[in-house]
Structures are given as C-alpha cells and as structure tokens.
Amino acid sequence: MNAKHTISVLVENxxxxxxRISGLISARAFNIDSLTVSTTEDPTISRxxxxxxxxxxxxxxxxxxxxxxxxxxxxxxxxxxEFIDRxxxxxxxxxxxxxxxxxxxxxxxGKVTEAAGSLVVEASGDTKTIDTLVEQLRSHGITxxxxxxxxxxxxxxxx
Amino acid sequence: xxxxxxxxLVECLKREGVDVAFGIPxxxxxxxxxxxxxxxxxxxxxxxxxGASHMADGYxxxxxxxxxxxxxxxxxxxxxxxxxxxxxxDSIPMVALTGQVRTSVIxxxxxxxxxxxxxxxxxxxxxxxxxxxxDMARVVRExxxxxxxxxxxxxxxxxxxxxxxxxxxxxYPESVxxxxxxxxxxxxxxxxxxxxxxxxxxxxARKPILYxxxxxxxxxxxxxxIELAHKAKIPVTTSxxxxxxxxxxxxxxLGMLGMHGFEYTNYAVAQCDLLIGVGARFDDRVTGKPxxxxxxxxxxxxxxDPSSINKTVLVDVPVVGDVKQxxxxxxxxxxxxxxxxWLKTIAGMKKQFPLTxxxxxxxxxxxxxxxxxxxxxxxxxxxxxxxQHQMWAAQFYQFNRPRSLITSGGLGxxxxxxxxxxxxxxxxxxxxxxxxxxDGSFQMTAQELATAAQHKLPIKVAIMNNQHHGMxxxxxxxxxxxxxxASRLNPVDFVKLAEANHCxxxxxxxxDQVRPAIDNAMQITDRPTVVEFMVDQTENVWPMIAPGKPHxxxxxxxxxxxxxxxxxxxxxAEADEESKLSLG
Numbered sequence: 001m002n003a004k005h006t007i008s009v010l011v012e013n014x015x016x017x018x019x020r021i022s023g024l025i026s027a028r029a030f031n032i033d034s035l036t037v038s039t040t041e042d043p044t045i046s047r048x049x050x051x052x053x054x055x056x057x058x059x060x061x062x063x064x065x066x067x068x069x070x071x072x073x074x075x076x077x078x079x080x081x082e083f084i085d086r087x088x089x090x091x092x093x094x095x096x097x098x099x100x101x102x103x104x105x106x107x108x109x110g111k112v113t114e115a116a117g118s119l120v121v122e123a124s125g126d127t128k129t130i131d132t133l134v135e136q137l138r139s140h141g142i143t144x145x146x147x148x149x150x151x152x153x154x155x156x157x158x159x
Numbered sequence: 160x161x162x163x164x165x166x167x168l169v170e171c172l173k174r175e176g177v178d179v180a181f182g183i184p185x186x187x188x189x190x191x192x193x194x195x196x197x198x199x200x201x202x203x204x205x206x207x208x209x210g211a212s213h214m215a216d217g218y219x220x221x222x223x224x225x226x227x228x229x230x231x232x233x234x235x236x237x238x239x240x241x242x243x244x245x246x247x248x249d250s251i252p253m254v255a256l257t258g259q260v261r262t263s264v265i266x267x268x269x270x271x272x273x274x275x276x277x278x279x280x281x282x283x284x285x286x287x288x289x290x291x292x293x294d295m296a297r298v299v300r301e302x303x304x305x306x307x308x309x310x311x312x313x314x315x316x317x318x319x320x321x322x323x324x325x326x327x328x329x330x331y332p333e334s335v336x337x338x339x340x341x342x343x344x345x346x347x348x349x350x351x352x353x354x355x356x357x358x359x360x361x362x363x364a365r366k367p368i369l370y371x372x373x374x375x376x377x378x379x380x381x382x383x384x385i386e387l388a389h390k391a392k393i394p395v396t397t398s399x400x401x402x403x404x405x406x407x408x409x410x411x412x413l414g415m416l417g418m419h420g421f422e423y424t425n426y427a428v429a430q431c432d433l434l435i436g437v438g439a440r441f442d443d444r445v446t447g448k449p450x451x452x453x454x455x456x457x458x459x460x461x462x463x464d465p466s467s468i469n470k471t472v473l474v475d476v477p478v479v480g481d482v483k484q485x486x487x488x489x490x491x492x493x494x495x496x497x498x499x500x501w502l503k504t505i506a507g508m509k510k511q512f513p514l515t516x517x518x519x520x521x522x523x524x525x526x527x528x529x530x531x532x533x534x535x536x537x538x539x540x541x542x543x544x545x546x547q548h549q550m551w552a553a554q555f556y557q558f559n560r561p562r563s564l565i566t567s568g569g570l571g572x573x574x575x576x577x578x579x580x581x582x583x584x585x586x587x588x589x590x591x592x593x594x595x596x597x598d599g600s601f602q603m604t605a606q607e608l609a610t611a612a613q614h615k616l617p618i619k620v621a622i623m624n625n626q627h628h629g630m631x632x633x634x635x636x637x638x639x640x641x642x643x644x645a646s647r648l649n650p651v652d653f654v655k656l657a658e659a660n661h662c663x664x665x666x667x668x669x670x671d672q673v674r675p676a677i678d679n680a681m682q683i684t685d686r687p688t689v690v691e692f693m694v695d696q697t698e699n700v701w702p703m704i705a706p707g708k709p710h711x712x713x714x715x716x717x718x719x720x721x722x723x724x725x726x727x728x729x730x731x732a733e734a735d736e737e738s739k740l741s742l743g
Binding site: 011016019023027057068069073074 | 310
C-alpha cells in the first residue's frame, strides 16, 4: 500500500552524494515528493529530508539500500506524530488589497511583501498548515508558487 | 617522501598484495601504466576493456582476492562497464582504475571525456574521483577495503591525469575510518537471539534443507557449512553461484535448485518444512513464483547484507552477519534433528527422478561435460559463458571444490567465459582451467584468445557449437511457437580462429572423438587449446521450471524424457550412490 513517508538521512558532505541518493530512489521508480539538503551542526555532515510516496514493504528495502551506501551515515524514518516538520512557502498573487491578504496570512504567521508591483505572501509551517493557507489564497489568483519541501527533526532528538 | 600520484597509486597497490592488473593504456592513463610497468605488478594487455574487467573478475572469483582492471577515459571506461556490472550483481571484489581528462577541463566535452562516475554509479559499490594527488593513498586504501569487506563489490577510482602526474607527500594510511561504513562492527545483541531462534527451528524441523549461495564462498565458510550439514543431518542444495560451496560428491548434496535445477531437488524444496538460506539472495531464477517458493517451509535467512533479507521472499528468522561467523555460532547451539525419514524420502526421489537426457545421433553437450568432469575428476576450475552450455555445466559437472565454478549469475553476461578463465588461470597458475562455452557466448569476447596466447596460458576452451543462441532458440520453441527470430548464427570455423590466434584447435564431430579430444587438450600445456564440439542443434536444457511456475511443475521431467530412450545420467562415473545418503 502506498503512503507518504518522511526519511531523514545523514550523509557525508561530499560532491556526488545527492546523485547517489536520488539515483538509488529513482531507480526503484519511487516518486520523490520533496528532498531538502543542507549542512548540519557538523559542517562535514549534511542532512537530507526526503518525502516519498511509496509502498511500505519496498520502502523498507530502500532504507536498507540507502544505509548500504558508503556516504550514508544514518537513515531514520520519521513516524507520524514523532517529528516536527516545517516548510517555507512563497506565493505571488495577481492582485487585491494588501490588507486583505494580510488578514488571511496573519493567523498562519505569514507576511505580505510588495515586490515590483505584485504581492508575495510568505509563511512557514508544517505541510498541512501550508496546504490550508494555499487553499485560502487561491481565490486571490495565484500566479506563482514555490515551497521548500519538508525539513524535519525528531521530537526526541539528542539534546 | 614526495611521489607522483601514479607512483603513490602503485605503492598502495603493492601494499594491497596486487600481483596482476588487466587493462589497456590510452591517452590519460599513460602515467598510471608507466608507473605500474616499473613495478613488480604484472600488466596484462587485453584486446578489449570488457575482457579486462572480466579477467579481474575471474581472478577475484578464483582467488578470493581483489581483482584489478584499468582503462583509459571515455570509451575505455565505458567498455569496462559490462564487466563492472557483472561483478556488482555477483558481489565480486574488484577495483577498476579509469583514466580521466584533467580536472580543469572536466565537464567541457574534452576529447575522450565521459562522466565515468555517473555512468557507473548504479553498478558500483562505491566510486571516487581523485582530484588531488594528496588524496590518492587514502582513496586507494579505502577502495580496496570497501571492495573486499562486508558484501563485496566493485569500486571504481576515476583518475584525472593531473592527479597522477602531480606530486604529493606519500604516507600510507595504516587504518581506514569511514563513518558510514563499518562492516566489521561486532554483531548486535539482537543477533544472538536470532541465532538461538535459528537453532531452535533446526532442532524442531523434520524436513529441513540448507540452501547455500555464493556468500558461503565469499566468507570462506565451506568447512562450517559441511560441519553444520553433517551435524544436523540436513541435505544441502546450492544456487548456481553457490556450486562448489558444498561438495557434490557428499551424500547430503542435492545439487542445484531453481529454473534448471534437478527435479528431485526442486521437489524436495517444494516439500521441505524448514529452508535455511545461507549467503544466498532468493534470486528469481531460484524461487520461480516467490509466493509458492518452499511454501510449506519456515524460512531462515543468513546474509551479510540486510537489504537482501525480505527482498523477494519474506522470511521468519533473519540473521544479519558474516556467514562464517554466524555458522560458527550456530554450530555451538544446534542439536541434530531427526531427519532420517526425510533423507529416505530424498533418496527415493533421487532414484525416481534422476537427471537424464535422450541419446541422439549427434554429439550432445551433456555427454561432453560429463566427460570433462570425469577427465578432470571434478577438480578443474570451470568458467562458462551464459546460456544452455552454462546450465549443462552446472548440471553435469560435479563441483567438489570451492571457487571452482566461475560464472556470471546475476547479470547473465554472455562473453564472460573466456576472459574469466584467463583471469582465473593468472590467479591459479598451476591448475587446470576450462572455459565451457557456447558459440554465441564465446564470440562476444573471442578476441581475448590473443591475450591467452600471448601469455601462453594452458587454458582449455570447449565450445558447444550449435550455431544458435541456444537458450534463446529453446525459449522461442517453447514460448514463441518456434519462430526463430535472429537466434541462428552464421557458421564459424573455430579451429581456424584458434590457429589464427596461435592457439591449438581441435574439432569434434562424433561421440567417439569426444574423450580423446578432451584428453588431448589436457596434454597441451604450452598454449591455449580450443576444442570445437559440433553438437546437436535442437537439444534443450531439461528439466525446466517455466517462468512464474512453482517448483513442483517442471517441464522435461524424467517421466517425460524416459518414455523415449532417456536413461538416468550420472555426472561422473563414480557419482553418488543413493545408499550413502541416509548416512547410517
């Protein structure tokens, strides 16, 4: 059965590591919903947060296969309710009053910025929150939209 | 001490115990060849780079050491790829050293440039691009370590020319520390309970089978496997790549299982109540339809690679660890099960469903392989291509020694046989090496006869010449109503081809010429010998599990073949007496 899974992978901060990981996942015909990479508190290590839509049994294999890569230090699947996740959203809206947009964005902790004659809404939050905000902005005519994809940390992380 | 990158490379190769390397020089890897040729390492020039990677592979399979191959950038590197992929699929330790254009022009479509790391990424265990000679020693050390430890596999090192001619201070790294790769870590405590569970299951089983794969050979666990089989009185079947891991002369041997496995072996697997996979990966050619595979059995799976477990067949007791270590622990705990009834049942099936073939007017490959098995007492190193002859070699040669079958299992690479035999002969110079091949397979790398002749290797090549891609022709007959789409090969005079390459050539047209030709070939020790056997063109490999069918529904069974002159066949004249099987 297919479902969304969030995998957190600690990797060596080398060139070519991203290609190894995305290649391994795509070779199994899994669709990557989002993938974020950046360095961690240790500059020699990067953390990748990968959201995939995958069959649960096959995903177990992929986790083992990821762990088998030499440049992969650690693989964790983050279980629903056991992690904090955020993504950042930028939306360009066709028109309308700035105040009206601010009214929508504020409950989400969002901001509205004027940029070269158009209005851009920015907000961060977990995936569900961002989805809800996007729905509410639709009636104002979205012309461009970009999301960073999920970054996540386990709630019970090391102190 | 300051050395050039290529000299550092050679110093590291020497410390890894490399005594031979196979390859072809070209523009950007000239510094590497130049440095190797001033060392004690033997450089073997191959005709094609594919030959080099298969030779390194054959050397590794025959010796258990890491095989080394070299190629220049671009086409040299891409020509290695089939051999690298072959080694990857069968977990063979190999280091491939490829030349690369200088770092300043990488990505500019320079002459003979290809993204070798990118091309080989899915078929290597790991790969390195050395951009600075200061990294050379660490990279080479790590590459050999990764290639031979854990689940072995090929590692590629891409060497831009400036990294080989540039100088750096040489200090040999005494240890390897890769935080994402710790294959020699002590097994976790969990493993102890898994081994206990395995021992418990074995003591309760009444109809157990050990299913051994190449992992037994990689970890050098054949003595432990024999001990376990005899201690617990469990019959042993092997995968194609596991052949030789358990002596087929042993009364507990069931030979090979799977698509072209023995009839009684597959029936036994279908009936067993416990299947113990040892360093085997439940390949689809073994399992047939995965849901039906050993469907009455509880399954134990011992494997060094956690990603192999539950990949195709769900198991009850997974044990992750080095096969040799796990078997040693298991031997301490295991109590013999009462398998006497089971061994009697198997003895009965061996008698009732023996391996067979129908005699024909023309020479049959099965007979030829029986005669090679007999003439070499099952003690030769046998390389093969891929196809019908490969299956017949697996069925009719009696493998009694570890690392005696050198064959491409996972990737099924035609053309593997000759170069692999050459590599094996370099690794085991005093031994008899045969390449059992088909005319289709052989022609894919036949040019390497020149390499064998240059080094006066006494390898013997037995070509089962049926002027077809025989396995393709068999499938076309079985599943495509006999339409032979592009499976017939134009006749080639292989004796002339042998002689043109300064090898001995012998042709065999009739059955009575078979054994004298084999004996004759065994006498020729100063050059390679090619024996061309003109065999029946319509012979099929039996028995056979059709793709997707369960193990107890086989085609070409003894019952069918025996109706029309099929007689029970033994692999060697003095092959196993079924009476020994119960072990008293």
